[in-house]
Each structure stands twice: as C-alpha cells, then as structure tokens.
Amino acid sequence: MKSPKIYKKLKNYTVVLIPEKNGKSKYFNISKKFLTYSFCSLLIIIVLLTSFFINYSNLKRKNLSYKTNNEQLNQSNLQKTAEIQSMKENMDKNNEELKNTEKELKNKLKELDELEVQIKEKLNNKGIHIESSNTINFELSSSEDIIKTADYKISSLTSLVNNVDKKLYIQAHKPSILPYYGTITSYFGVRKSPTSRGRSSEYHSGIDIGGSYGADIRCAADGIVEFAGWNGAYGKLIIVNHGNGYQTLYGHNSKLLVKSGQNVSKGQVISKMGSTGRSTGCHVHFEIRLNGNKINPLKVIK
Numbered sequence: 001m002k003s004p005k006i007y008k009k010l011k012n013y014t015v016v017l018i019p020e021k022n023g024k025s026k027y028f029n030i031s032k033k034f035l036t037y038s039f040c041s042l043l044i045i046i047v048l049l050t051s052f053f054i055n056y057s058n059l060k061r062k063n064l065s066y067k068t069n070n071e072q073l074n075q076s077n078l079q080k081t082a083e084i085q086s087m088k089e090n091m092d093k094n095n096e097e098l099k100n101t102e103k104e105l106k107n108k109l110k111e112l113d114e115l116e117v118q119i120k121e122k123l124n125n126k127g128i129h130i131e132s133s134n135t136i137n138f139e140l141s142s143s144e145d146i147i148k149t150a151d152y153k154i155s156s157l158t159s160l161v162n163n164v165d166k167k168l169y170i171q172a173h174k175p176s177i178l179p180y181y182g183t184i185t186s187y188f189g190v191r192k193s194p195t196s197r198g199r200s201s202e203y204h205s206g207i208d209i210g211g212s213y214g215a216d217i218r219c220a221a222d223g224i225v226e227f228a229g230w231n232g233a234y235g236k237l238i239i240v241n242h243g244n245g246y247q248t249l250y251g252h253n254s255k256l257l258v259k260s261g262q263n264v265s266k267g268q269v270i271s272k273m274g275s276t277g278r279s280t281g282c283h284v285h286f287e288i289r290l291n292g293n294k295i296n297p298l299k300v301i302k
C-alpha cells in the first residue's frame with residue numbers, strides 16, 4: 001500500500017487488461033482528472049434521474065386522481081342531464097295540462113256569456129229591460145286574461161242579479177193591470193161633463209170602466225193602502241201607494257174590503273163596484289198618479 005501522500009501525487013492510472021490464456025496484455029492510461037469528472041457526471045446524472053423519477057411519480061399520481069375526479073364529474077353530469085330532461089318532460093306535461101284547463105275555462109266563460117244573453121232576452125220579453133254588457137273578447141291569450149275576463153263576467157252577472165231584483169220590485173210595484181176588465185165609458189183628459197148632459201167640458205183625471213154592481217175591483221200592483229173611506233165626489237174611495245212615486249185610486253165603490261195601512265198585492269180584490277159619490281152609473285173610476293201628477297192609466301197599463 002502506498003501512503004496517501006504518494007497517492008495524491010499520482011496523476012494517472014493505468015488499467016491493465018490481461019488475457020486469460022496466451023496473448024499480450026493491454027494498457028490504458030486514465031488521468032485522475034478524467035476519473036473525477038466521470039464520477040461527478042455520474043453523480044449528477046443519478047441525482048437528475050432520481051429527481052425526474054420522483055416528479056414523474058407525483059405527476060402520475062395526480063393524473064390518476066384527476067382521472068378519477070373527471071369520471072365522477074362525468075357521472076354526476078350524466079345524472080344532472082337526466083334530471084333536467086325529466087324536469088323538462090314534467091314541465092311540458094304541466095304546460096299541456098294548463099293549456100287544456102285554459103281551453104276548458106274559455107269554453108265555460110263562453111257558455112256563461114251565452115246564458116247571460118239568453119237571460120237578458122227572456123227578461124226583455126217579460127218587460128224587464130237590462131242594459132247589455134260588453135261582449136267578451138274570446139281571443140284570450142294568457143291565464144291572466146282569462147282570470148280578468150272571469151272577474152268581469154262575475155261582476156256583470158252580479159249586477160244583472162241586482163238589476164233584476166230592482167226591476168222586479170219596480171215591476172211588481174208599478175201598476176200593470178186594470179182594476180176591472182169591462183167597457184171603458186170615459187177616457188182620461190178633457191171630456192164633456194156627464195153631469196151637465198154634455199153642455200160643458202171638464203178634465204177627467206182617470207178612466208171609467210163600467211160593470212155590474214158588486215163586481216170585484218182588483219189592485220193594479222203590490223203596495224200599501226194609503227186611504228180607504230169616503231171622499232166627496234169619489235164616493236167610497238181606496239188609494240194605494242206602490243212606492244217609486246206611483247199611487248192608484250179606485251172610486252165610486254159600493255163596498256171597501258181593505259183598511260188603511262194594509263199591504264195589498266197585485267190582483268187582490270180590494271173593493272166591490274158601485275156608484276157612490278158623483279156618479280151617473282155603476283162603474284169604477286181608476287186613476288194613476290206619478291209623483292203626485294195624474295197620468296193617463298192607459299199609457300201605464302198597456
């Protein structure tokens with residue numbers, strides 16, 4: 001063994017290759033510097049390779065994890081797509097149902113509209129005139145339109161009902177029948193005075209209807225008896241108040257069947273025909289007053 005001092009002084013190494021059998025040995029001179037560089041290079045390569053390998057493994061691991069995540073995401077994506085599709089289908093179904101309901105509602109509104117027209121026509125035929133309301137526009141495009149129209153229809157029908165009640169009240173309380181159906185012997189207005197044997201004219205405030213003594217005198221409309229008793233030229237008189245400004249008077253009766261303050265209805269027998277008061281024969285003097293003014297009964301009762 002050489003001492004380290006001597007070893008340090010060495011600059012080259014000789015590698016001898018000796019053949020196993022006969023032959024010449026081969027000598028290679030290698031400098032110490034070359035050997036050192038070679039060793040360093042090898043070391044660097046090893047370090048680099050190790051570092052590369054570590055990085056590569058990390059990347060591979062990360063890539064694997066990304067792949068797994070990606071797969072999970074894909075799966076979740078598929079699930080969501082299916083959910084959206086099912087929601088879409090549900091929405092389509094709901095939309096179709098809504099459309100059908102809207103169509104049905106429109107038809108019902110149309111029926112109501114037609115019914116309203118028919119009711120009004122029937123009322124008109126019965127002498128109850130109701131203003132016609134605006135016709136419905138059936139080009140309804142949205143649910144809001146249908147709701148608005150339904151609201152309008154409801155208010156129109158409510159007003160119709162209220163109107164009918166009012167008109168029925170007015171109709172029942174408006175004189176509509178004559179107290180007796182017989183020969184009209186004297187009309188409303190200026191006439192020859194029957195008591196002067198036609199020598200002078202006078203104003204006749206009602207109509208006279210002739211009939212037999214004791215015939216039924218009927219009330220011309222619903223109302224309350226305002227007066228039942230003797231009244232000068234009218235003889236035995238009945239005055240009925242019908243409200244809405246209407247009063248009817250029945251004169252020259254032989255007998256009174258109602259009392260003051262009593263409720264009477266249209267067609268009710270209230271007295272018997274006679275010739276009391278200023279009268280030349282058996283008849284009923286029938287008079288209608290509207291707001292206190294004497295009017296022609298035949299203009300009110302057709």
Ligand SMILES: [Zn+2]
Pocket residue numbers: 186204206207208284285286
């Ligand atoms: Zn008269």
